[in-house]
Amino acid sequence: MSDRFMIYGATGYTGKLVARTAKAQGLNPLLAGRNEARLKSIAAQHGFEYQAISLDEPEALDAGLSQVDAVLHIAGPFSQTSKPMVDACLRTGTHYLDITGEIDVFEACAARDEEAKKAGVMLMSGVGFDVVPSDCLAAHMKARLPDATELTLAISGLGQMSHGTAKTGVESIGKGTRVRRDGRIVTARKTPRREIDFGEGPKPAVAIGWGDVSTAWHSTHIPDITVYFESSPQLEQMAKMGSVARWVMSLGPMQRALKKRIEQLPEGPSDAERRAGYSVLFGEAVNAEGASVRTLLRTPEGYTLTAMTSLEIVSRVLAGEAKPGYQTPSAVFGPDFIAQFEGCSYRDLNA
Known part of the structure; x- marks a missing residue:
């Protein structure tokens, strides 16, 4: 390897x-994918x-x-693409990084921890805004x-989604919260809701099945974890769906129709929209006695x-900072890793 x-x-x-940021x-990097003309x-x-x-x-x-030391896997939906890439990384001794936010992908990688350790390979999913x-x-x-x-985590300020992110959301409809x-x-039998102050007063928030339901446990072993997004009409509509409606929306014909509609939307936010955007994350931890701590984290657009984060992690892996086995970002690089990035x-809040 080189x-x-x-x-x-x-x-x-x-x-x-x-690629442009790299x-x-x-x-x-060596660029790879299925479409030779576009590549x-x-x-x-x-x-x-x-x-x-x-x-x-x-x-x-x-x-x-075999020509590289690590792969930054960006081709979603990862529910379909992660396993063949992880299989290949374990065969070739290549460190695996991806940008998924899918709970099932995180859990599938975690289940291969011992296999990865034996191969001397680090499996780290979620090296982007997710998670x-x-x-x-x-x-x-x-x-x-x-x-x-x-542990409660909440996210505000999410803007326009790429086609891949939107399609991943569509695939998760049938799984509930x-x-x-x-x-x-x-x-959850009923989608949790609460008000959360992201710094400008309380805002309604809706629980979602975000990747941290998996990763935050592997990083902290806190037993009860809920993730929320600041409420939007679309999230409210999904939260109100009953089990039958979710089942219908998860069927092949509906999935294909929804994904076809996504293809008609803009590919993702423009450079100007990305420069203007930002997110605020809220964290709250509570112990058995009822004591609590709260923190806000501000970041650039997702x-x-x-x-920024995926390429920094790539650089650290190439510099020898990979740890074989299944890993989360904070487990390897620490909770202050995010604070090094501009913005x-x-x-x-209650230090």
Whole structure:
């Protein structure tokens, strides 16, 4: 191997943004994906090498990965693409990084912890906005209240989604609202709601089955975890769906129709929208006696932050900071990892 990394999925919205950011940082990734014509065009813009590789061609995938030390896997939906890439990474001894926010993908990678340790490979899902800031915030809350038994995380300021992110959301409709209770991931009988102050007064928030329901437990072992988004009409509509409606929306014909509609939308936020955007994350930890701590974390817009955090983690892995096995961002790099990025800052509300 050659102290080099691959960006797989370089032709989508996030992949193109990460490739552009890599060029600005002086990095030299190998671009890969299925569509050779689109890869060739993007690679030519930046002077990168490229290879057209399909995930259902194991020999070609292994040959591509044998040229690099790590892969930054950006091709979603990860429910379909993660396993073949992880399989190939374990075969070739290549460190695996992705930008998923899908609970099932995190749990599938965690289940391969021992396999990864034996292969000397680090499996780290969620190295972008999903879930670096919220995972670091979870670890920060644990450090502030070491005996915490309940953890609440909430996110405000999410803007326009890329096609890939929107399609992942569509795929999750049938799964209901998942939370963690007594250390186990369960589906809530009724979607939790509460008001959360993101810094400008209380706002209604709706619980969602976000990736931290998985990762925050692996990072902190706090047994009860709920994740919220600031409420929106779309989230309210989903939260009010009954089990029958969710089942209908999860069927193939409905899924295809919804994804076709997504393809008609803009590919993702413009550069100007990304520069103007930001997010605020809220963390609250409570212990068995009722003591609580609360913290706000401000970050740049999500896709901008994804490019920043994912490439920093790639650079650290290439520098030898990988830890074999399944890992979360805060477990390897610590709760203050997020604070090093421009535009990111913690504010402890009851220090």
